[in-house]
Amino acid sequence: MSYNLLKGKRGIITGVLNEQSIAWQVAKRAVEEGAEVLLTNTPMAIRFGTINQLAATINSPVVAADATSVSDLEHLVDTAMEHFGGQLDFVLHSIGMSPNIRKGIGYEALNYDFYAKTLDISAMSYHKLLQTLYKKDALSKGASVVALSYIAGDRAMRGYGDMADAKAMLQSITRNFGIIFAQEKGVRVNTVSQSPTMTTAGQGIEGMTEMIDTIDRISPLGNASATDCADYVITLFSDLTRKITMQTLYSDGGYSSVLPIS
Numbered sequence: 001m002s003y004n005l006l007k008g009k010r011g012i013i014t015g016v017l018n019e020q021s022i023a024w025q026v027a028k029r030a031v032e033e034g035a036e037v038l039l040t041n042t043p044m045a046i047r048f049g050t051i052n053q054l055a056a057t058i059n060s061p062v063v064a065a066d067a068t069s070v071s072d073l074e075h076l077v078d079t080a081m082e083h084f085g086g087q088l089d090f091v092l093h094s095i096g097m098s099p100n101i102r103k104g105i106g107y108e109a110l111n112y113d114f115y116a117k118t119l120d121i122s123a124m125s126y127h128k129l130l131q132t133l134y135k136k137d138a139l140s141k142g143a144s145v146v147a148l149s150y151i152a153g154d155r156a157m158r159g160y161g162d163m164a165d166a167k168a169m170l171q172s173i174t175r176n177f178g179i180i181f182a183q184e185k186g187v188r189v190n191t192v193s194q195s196p197t198m199t200t201a202g203q204g205i206e207g208m209t210e211m212i213d214t215i216d217r218i219s220p221l222g223n224a225s226a227t228d229c230a231d232y233v234i235t236l237f238s239d240l241t242r243k244i245t246m247q248t249l250y251s252d253g254g255y256s257s258v259l260p261i262s
């Protein structure tokens, strides 16, 4: 069902790898709500994923950019502004990867080159993206930027490894760039902390299937799906949440507010 919440708005969606990606659902819902979007991912993800399928159905350009590269991000933002003929109204950061987790290396044994990569890809890329948008004055007044986080950024959770540190940093960037964007440009910057979701990134976490089941049982409303998350992000892109900024907001069926014994 469409409410035309994003009618006339234009924005960038990062992180569409395949149909399971949370960003896939956000892009689809944004277009259903009247927005125009530009999709981006790394050259490798574009080649091996199915982003072009989605792009064809929602009539969106696809621009290759590695989010750890400032020059790629500059090219991305320039291309988006040229394509839309002006400033952007929303941006989704939906990017995460940990080489330590991929290789099964626990938090007590981190490889520090991999650790730096985790933080660069999963958190510093958010700062780089925000800094690029800021320098180019690429966001309209009232625009909204959202990044995706996880509860392990607030609470200790074995198995989430160095991604926990990346998510804590992502949430801190949300506050610290958020205040600058709010005061100087009237732009909102938030982080949505999503339930565990079976995506390509999610599958990398050891014991993910059991974890999803356990957390689903503990969450009073059950886990939020990728489409639930997308619906929430759409409200944050819309004008209905004009005064919400610098927050970590939970799309998690209430999980973050209960003790597991409840």
Ligand code: NAI
Pocket: 014, 015, 016, 017, 018, 020, 021, 022, 023, 041, 042, 045, 065, 066, 067, 068, 093, 094, 095, 096, 097, 121, 148, 149, 150, 193, 194, 195, 196, 197, 198, 199, 200, 201, 202, 203
């Ligand atoms: P996904 O695997 O579909 O998306 C991750 C995306 O990051 C991929 O599209 C990948 O190509 C992209 N990416 C990796 N390195 C990149 C780089 N250097 N430059 C640009 N893009 C790059 O998985 P999912 O789950 O949709 O992940 C999206 C976001 O949601 C991530 O930030 C993830 O940490 C977060 N999240 C996921 C949860 C889950 O359980 N799946 C729960 C809470 C948050």
